[in-house]
Amino acid sequence: MLEFLIKIEFGSRVDYNFKLIVFDANLVAYVLKQPEDSSFAKLGDKMSDDSGLGSGGYDWNTEDELEIESFHSSCTTVPYGQTSGSRSLEENSFAAGPSNTKVFDSLINMGFHPEMVAKVIQEYGEENEHKLVEELLTYQELERSSQQQQQVEPDPTSSEYAASSWDDSSDNDDSSDEEIPKSLSKNDNTLLSLVKMGFNEEEALMALERLGPNSSLEELVDFISVAQLVKSEDALLPPEDKPQCNGHAKPRKRTLYESEVLGRKKPKVFEKRTCEEDDEAQAIHLPNPMVGFGIPTDPNSIITHRRLPHDANGPPYFYYENVALTPKGVWQTISRFLYDVEPEYVDSKYFCAAARKRGYIHNLPIANRYPLLPLPARTIQDAFPLLKKWWPSWDPRTKLNCLQTVHASAKLTQRIRAAVEQLQDFDDPPENVKKYVLEQCRKWNLVWVGKNKVAPLEPDEVEILLGFPKYHTRGGGISRTDRFKSLGNSFQVDTVAYHLSVLKEMFPDGINVLSLFSGIGGAEVALHKLGVLLKNVVSVEKSQVNRDIVRSWWEQTNQKGNLIDMDDVQQLDADRLEQLMSTFGAFDLIVGGSPCNNLAGSNRVNRIGLEGSESALFYDYFRILDLVKGMTPRFQ
DNA sequence: CCCACGATGACCGTCACG
DNA sequence: CGTGACGGTCATCGTGGG
Numbered sequence: 001m002l003e004f005l006i007k008i009e010f011g012s013r014v015d016y017n018f019k020l021i022v023f024d025a026n027l028v029a030y031v032l033k034q035p036e037d038s039s040f041a042k043l044g045d046k047m048s049d050d051s052g053l054g055s056g057g058y059d060w061n062t063e064d065e066l067e068i069e070s071f072h073s074s075c076t077t078v079p080y081g082q083t084s085g086s087r088s089l090e091e092n093s094f095a096a097g098p099s100n101t102k103v104f105d106s107l108i109n110m111g112f113h114p115e116m117v118a119k120v121i122q123e124y125g126e127e128n129e130h131k132l133v134e135e136l137l138t139y140q141e142l143e144r145s146s147q148q149q150q151q152v153e154p155d156p157t158s159s160e161y162a163a164s165s166w167d168d169s170s171d172n173d174d175s176s177d178e179e180i181p182k183s184l185s186k187n188d189n190t191l192l193s194l195v196k197m198g199f200n201e202e203e204a205l206m207a208l209e210r211l212g213p214n215s216s217l218e219e220l221v222d223f224i225s226v227a228q229l230v231k232s233e234d235a236l237l238p239p240e241d242k243p244q245c246n247g248h249a250k251p252r253k254r255t256l257y258e259s260e261v262l263g264r265k266k267p268k269v270f271e272k273r274t275c276e277e278d279d280e281a282q283a284i285h286l287p288n289p290m291v292g293f294g295i296p297t298d299p300n301s302i303i304t305h306r307r308l309p310h311d312a313n314g315p316p317y318f319y320y321e322n323v324a325l326t327p328k329g330v331w332q333t334i335s336r337f338l339y340d341v342e343p344e345y346v347d348s349k350y351f352c353a354a355a356r357k358r359g360y361i362h363n364l365p366i367a368n369r370y371p372l373l374p375l376p377a378r379t380i381q382d383a384f385p386l387l388k389k390w391w392p393s394w395d396p397r398t399k400l401n402c403l404q405t406v407h408a409s410a411k412l413t414q415r416i417r418a419a420v421e422q423l424q425d426f427d428d429p430p431e432n433v434k435k436y437v438l439e440q441c442r443k444w445n446l447v448w449v450g451k452n453k454v455a456p457l458e459p460d461e462v463e464i465l466l467g468f469p470k471y472h473t474r475g476g477g478i479s480r481t482d483r484f485k486s487l488g489n490s491f492q493v494d495t496v497a498y499h500l501s502v503l504k505e506m507f508p509d510g511i512n513v514l515s516l517f518s519g520i521g522g523a524e525v526a527l528h529k530l531g532v533l534l535k536n537v538v539s540v541e542k543s544q545v546n547r548d549i550v551r552s553w554w555e556q557t558n559q560k561g562n563l564i565d566m567d568d569v570q571q572l573d574a575d576r577l578e579q580l581m582s583t584f585g586a587f588d589l590i591v592g593g594s595p596c597n598n599l600a601g602s603n604r605v606n607r608i609g610l611e612g613s614e615s616a617l618f619y620d621y622f623r624i625l626d627l628v629k630g631m632t633p634r635f636q
Numbered sequence: 637c638c639c640a641c642g643a644t645g646a647c648c649g650t651c652a653c654g
Numbered sequence: 655c656g657t658g659a660c661g662g663t664c665a666t667c668g669t670g671g672g
Contacts, residue, residue: 285665286665286666288665288666321648322648323647323648325646325647325663325664325665326663326664327663327664328663328664355646355647356648357646357647358648401645401646401647402646402647402648403648404647404648404649405648405649406649406650409657409658409659410657410658411657411658412658439645442645442646443645443646443647479655479656480655480656481655481656481657482655485648485649487648488648488649489648490648491648519648593648595648596648596649597648597649597650598649599648600647600648600649601646601647601649601662601663601664602646602647602648602649602650603647603649603650603662604649604650604660604661604662605649605650605651605660605661606649606650607649607662607663
């Protein structure tokens with residue numbers, strides 16, 4: 001079966017090639033002059049450095065992209081599969097090069113195909129991982145859109161099988177995951193031979209994958225030669241045909257690919273990303289005021305209709321959350337993974353007395369939302385009436401800032417007391433004292449708890465602000481520090497409940513929930529408060545204390561359904577999901593907020609973006625969501 | 637009006653230590 | 655387990671210049 005596909009694929013590839021014939025005499029000359037140079041990568045790097053513009057701006061990887069594209073949509077049956085099998089492939093293909101396996105590993109862990117990862121690393125180097133992710137996403141988009149195209153208008157000569165093979169096997173990736181790398185690892189020697197012959201290992205690898213494990217060395221050499229020729233063909237595009245892109249090389253090949261190969265409507269993503277300026281222009285910017293598609297307290301703010309990208313539609317419904325203020329580009333990446341759904345940015349200060357700026361990406365309907373009742377107090381003074389007595393007139397705060405995992409030290413509150421005690425007139429302090437005190441109060445979310453006294457909030461108070469039952473996190477062996485930590489990492493229940501409220505009417509008999517990174521169960525509490533019956537909840541949470549909290553809440557609220565908890569998202573693979581779904585049926589909702597450690601502004605140590613060790617768990621959310629999405633039709 | 641510039645403020649945190 | 659020390663990025667806003 002695999003061989004059959006590959007052969008057809010090869011045919012289709014040749015079709016593509018002929019659409020792209022443009023010769024680059026310079027490049028051909030260069031290649032010929034250096035027949036012993038085994039690494040075309042050098043050339044590629046050199047070229048892409050001064051990239052895009054001018055006569056030297058040869059776009060080395062144009063053909064690679066086609067290769068990836070066509071290979072991926074046909075041979076590989078798991079779009080973003082991540083397997084141990086891929087490892088061997090990765091190691092083999094990189095053994096010869098000076099590769100940073102950390103970067104490679106991390107990209108593989110995000111679920112990208114090793115082949116694609118190898119390509120982009122070669123093209124862009126390893127230092128800018130974010131860039132690499134962007135590129136990989138771009139490839140994925142391309143793949144997705146062409147896959148759709150194929151489904152809509154199958155091409156009898158080349159590509160109809162692609163859609164069907166993909167569809168048929170998207171549910172059981174096990175077979176394919178193993179199949180491809182196995183066959184490749186059997187060809188280590190062949191690969192080695194090709195590299196020794198002076199071929200770039202990537203090209204060799206590509207050829208091997210293309211022609212199958214049983215192809216002869218001659219065939220492979222032939223294939224690579226043709227590939228090289230075609231690469232060079234692409235390079236002679238007249239410069240004026242190349243969009244001017246601020247010195248960045250890649251965009252041209254996309255437009256080329258779209259117009260020449262796809263020849264059909266351009267995927268939105270590529271239009272957006274044609275030039276750097278467009279990147280800027282379409283950068284997701286935060287709404288002001290940050291009310292998302294509306295808040296219950298301002299009917300004028302409410303939008304009841306939006307258009308979801310086709311791929312985004314359920315089942316299952318999904319709901320993803322993370323901090324709104326991330327390093328640049330993070331939400332673009334998240335959004336592109338999550339089927340290009342536009343984030344809904346909401347500040348929970350419109351739901352409670354504390355700010356909490358978060359982005360939510362979900363495919364839920366947005367009409368007829370309703371809030372939990374009673375509405376929580378939305379000012380500090382209403383939420384904590386006892387504080388009013390001590391609140392100075394010159395502290396204008398009515399809302400708290402974001403509730404975090406840490407709180408102010410006793411020493412700081414002591415310093416503030418000292419500063420305030422010295423005042424001759426408490427109600428009218430000098431400007432510098434006022435400024436210092438207010439600054440610290442805002443920074444640490446301090447409240448006035450007595451004469452000259454400020455203090456951080458207690459965990460019980462944080463629970464209330466976040467919409468949890470009082471003492472939700474108290475007792476059962478959890479320390480005060482851990483309470484702050486768990487609460488600081490949690491959902492604001494009222495905000496999430498408002499978004500999830502549409503489920504109540506849709507699922508009168510209850511829902512099955514897959515809750516990833518559950519924490520202290522913000523989503524579960526929200527659903528329960530909404531009166532949505534929880535039939536089966538599979539909850540994945542690393543922290544034991546958090547799992548205990550959820551379990552204890554589950555028992556305390558006399559839930560009739562099942563709570564299955566797990567400690568590691570990595571355990572949740574296709575097999576496990578298959579097992580769960582065949583026991584309970586399909587999941588109706590996949591909810592989760594992945595760790596923000598490497599994104600949050602409070603992190604001074606390693607706020608390194610989505611590829612950070614914690615925040616990269618987002619890719620597991622996506623991986624699992626995408627798996628479930630593929631499996632769901634069978635369990636409906 | 638537009639743009640550049642600086643000031644201001646907010647931020648689901650990490651680490652070593654006792 | 656509690657404590658206390660540790661900046662930088664990013665968005666917004668006001669200002670002054672063209």
